Amino acid sequence: MSIRTALIGSMLAIVAITSCFVGFVGVQSIAKNIEKEGQKRINHDLVTIERQYEEQLSHWAERVASVSRHVNLSDSELQRKIQAFALDYGFTVLNICDTDGKPIAGNYATTNSRIPVEKDPVIRRTLSGIPSRGTVLLDKERMYTEGGTALCNSVLVPSRENTSKAPTTSALFWWAAYPIRDDRERILAIIYGGKSLNMNFELVDDLREMAVGTQLYEGKPLGTVTIFLDGVRVATNVLGPDRKRAVGTHVSSEVQQKVLQKGECWQARAWVVDSWYLSGYKPLLDPDGTPIGMLYAGLLEAPYSDMQTAMITKLLGLLLCVAAAAIVAAIFLVRKVTAPLECLSMAATELAEGKQDVHVDTTGGYLEVNELSTAFSDMQKALAERDASLQEQNQKLYSTNEKLEKANRNYMETLGFVTHELKSPLAAMQTTIDVVAGGYVEPVSEKTKSFLVRIKRNCEELQDMVKNYLDLSRAERGELTASKSQFDFRSAVVGPCVEQDQALFDSRNIKLEVTCPDTISLFADDGLLRIALTNFLSNAAKYGREGGTAYLDVRTELNHLLVTVKNEGEGFTTEEGEKLFAKFSRLKNKNTRGKRGSGLGLFLCRQIVEMHDGQVWAESEPGSWASFGFKIPLTTTESNTTADNKQPVSQGACSK
Numbered sequence: 001m002s003i004r005t006a007l008i009g010s011m012l013a014i015v016a017i018t019s020c021f022v023g024f025v026g027v028q029s030i031a032k033n034i035e036k037e038g039q040k041r042i043n044h045d046l047v048t049i050e051r052q053y054e055e056q057l058s059h060w061a062e063r064v065a066s067v068s069r070h071v072n073l074s075d076s077e078l079q080r081k082i083q084a085f086a087l088d089y090g091f092t093v094l095n096i097c098d099t100d101g102k103p104i105a106g107n108y109a110t111t112n113s114r115i116p117v118e119k120d121p122v123i124r125r126t127l128s129g130i131p132s133r134g135t136v137l138l139d140k141e142r143m144y145t146e147g148g149t150a151l152c153n154s155v156l157v158p159s160r161e162n163t164s165k166a167p168t169t170s171a172l173f174w175w176a177a178y179p180i181r182d183d184r185e186r187i188l189a190i191i192y193g194g195k196s197l198n199m200n201f202e203l204v205d206d207l208r209e210m211a212v213g214t215q216l217y218e219g220k221p222l223g224t225v226t227i228f229l230d231g232v233r234v235a236t237n238v239l240g241p242d243r244k245r246a247v248g249t250h251v252s253s254e255v256q257q258k259v260l261q262k263g264e265c266w267q268a269r270a271w272v273v274d275s276w277y278l279s280g281y282k283p284l285l286d287p288d289g290t291p292i293g294m295l296y297a298g299l300l301e302a303p304y305s306d307m308q309t310a311m312i313t314k315l316l317g318l319l320l321c322v323a324a325a326a327i328v329a330a331i332f333l334v335r336k337v338t339a340p341l342e343c344l345s346m347a348a349t350e351l352a353e354g355k356q357d358v359h360v361d362t363t364g365g366y367l368e369v370n371e372l373s374t375a376f377s378d379m380q381k382a383l384a385e386r387d388a389s390l391q392e393q394n395q396k397l398y399s400t401n402e403k404l405e406k407a408n409r410n411y412m413e414t415l416g417f418v419t420h421e422l423k424s425p426l427a428a429m430q431t432t433i434d435v436v437a438g439g440y441v442e443p444v445s446e447k448t449k450s451f452l453v454r455i456k457r458n459c460e461e462l463q464d465m466v467k468n469y470l471d472l473s474r475a476e477r478g479e480l481t482a483s484k485s486q487f488d489f490r491s492a493v494v495g496p497c498v499e500q501d502q503a504l505f506d507s508r509n510i511k512l513e514v515t516c517p518d519t520i521s522l523f524a525d526d527g528l529l530r531i532a533l534t535n536f537l538s539n540a541a542k543y544g545r546e547g548g549t550a551y552l553d554v555r556t557e558l559n560h561l562l563v564t565v566k567n568e569g570e571g572f573t574t575e576e577g578e579k580l581f582a583k584f585s586r587l588k589n590k591n592t593r594g595k596r597g598s599g600l601g602l603f604l605c606r607q608i609v610e611m612h613d614g615q616v617w618a619e620s621e622p623g624s625w626a627s628f629g630f631k632i633p634l635t636t637t638e639s640n641t642t643a644d645n646k647q648p649v650s651q652g653a654c655s656k
Helices: 003-068 078-089 121-126 140-154 201-211 253-261 301-352 367-437 446-476 489-507 526-543 601-611
Strands: 093-098 103-105 132-138 171-181 187-196 223-229 232-236 266-272 275-285 291-300 485-488 511-517 521-524 549-557 560-568 615-621 625-633 646-648
Touching (some): 003 078, 003 132, 003 201, 003 275, 078 093, 078 103, 093 140, 121 132, 121 171, 132 140, 201 223, 201 232, 223 275, 253 266, 253 275, 291 301, 485 489, 489 511, 489 526, 521 526, 526 549, 526 560, 601 625
Parallel strands (some): 511 549
Antiparallel strands (some): 093 103, 093 187, 132 171, 223 291, 275 291, 485 521, 549 560, 560 625, 615 625
């Protein structure tokens, strides 16, 4: 990717990210502010409506008080006068009863009925001598007592959502009561009554006009007011899809639960009949504080949504224009900066191809570019001088390298020759020592025999070193390569290795215990694996505790061959174990003094195991034991491994 492409891409990304971020923040801010402003207004309107609601309730209470001043219980025209007052003042109910609830005058269905004054929160308070008012809920039975069938029918609210559902027969009333006293100020009777809120469209229209006005938006009222009895709209100016008032419809269960059951206000956007409204719901409480209904104020969300859409469109359009201008400016600036850099790049390419007479002229640009051009010219001169010097040094290095390669070849050939020539004398020495120590020449004393055993042990260690040096010589010459074939690991590797190293274990009086399945079919280089296992075994014999026990464990697991050699002895620390598989690495502590070794055995083991896509490891508990192992894939062509049939190897084949 060119620097021009990178810069333009980066600037485009910055412009895009910045524009998206600003746009996102702006859109969120606009939406939040408009919603906040709308909700703020509806909250204010709800307070206004509630205030007007209480003021009108107070006016009805004053009318009851005014009528009470014209009441004479002994007047024979009292019934007619009460009915006239109800008609003149617009009362839905205006009645008089005594303190026990017995009807005296008014629109009672029958004078034999009794008014439950103790259950009426307004009349009950008035009986104590204090005029009272409030919003109350009257059931059908009570309304029949107060005004008969005509009153019940006048407040009936049919269901609009389900015609088969029973209509709402209860009603909300503005309710007021006033005591009628005798000359001694004793309460003789109660005059009470009020205005029904069911189907009282004049009331909700007046409340809407005083609070939010009568504007329409796309044929729908911009503001609405509703009075709920429980969760049913009993008076509203919300219009349904048929353009009729949505009385008899229900509020959502979420609103009903919070406002009516918990007695809390609910303020948020809400789906009202068929449109979204910014809404406020407040519980209507009777004088005892029991929620009996709700007072609702709402603003149609559509104008706010349209305003929000218009503002967002303007914002995004402005951002688009700004982003386009920024992109044009960025491309112009990048081209101006990168044009001289492109010239320098072409010159550098020609210089890399060997052209020493490249000329670059980028003067007149930015200061940094001019400095870069000057630095390029200086570099061009320095490179020309350095090329001449490097050619001379390369010639010297080539000559030195040839000498080193020749010396290395001579070293490896000498190493291979010397170690090969040492094998036979060492083997002969061991044989001679066995003959002499065995008393075949002449009887020898135990002291002499112990010296001969020590000499033999030293010969065995030297022979092990010779073998490792021979293997290293092969590895350095590239001759230590894996030639894989299918074979049985037990018979081809385990048996020969145990037999070969048994003498070394015997010389140190170490018992070797071997556990190996009867058959393990393996696709690998058996010769290399014999070298690896022999090194593990000789290492266990050399560093194991005299008179102790060593263990060779062979098993298969998850299509891999696992080989572990463990010996009792001083072991090694974790830090020492991390270095054991390096070339010429040996433990150097008080326990290994006097033990000869090349430091190559474990290194060769690792090389051989890695040729087979495997891995090696070393574990130890210092002062107790040491364990070495390797794992390689079986890579068998047929499933003939019987890993679960583990049995110790017989003494004649593989164990002491």
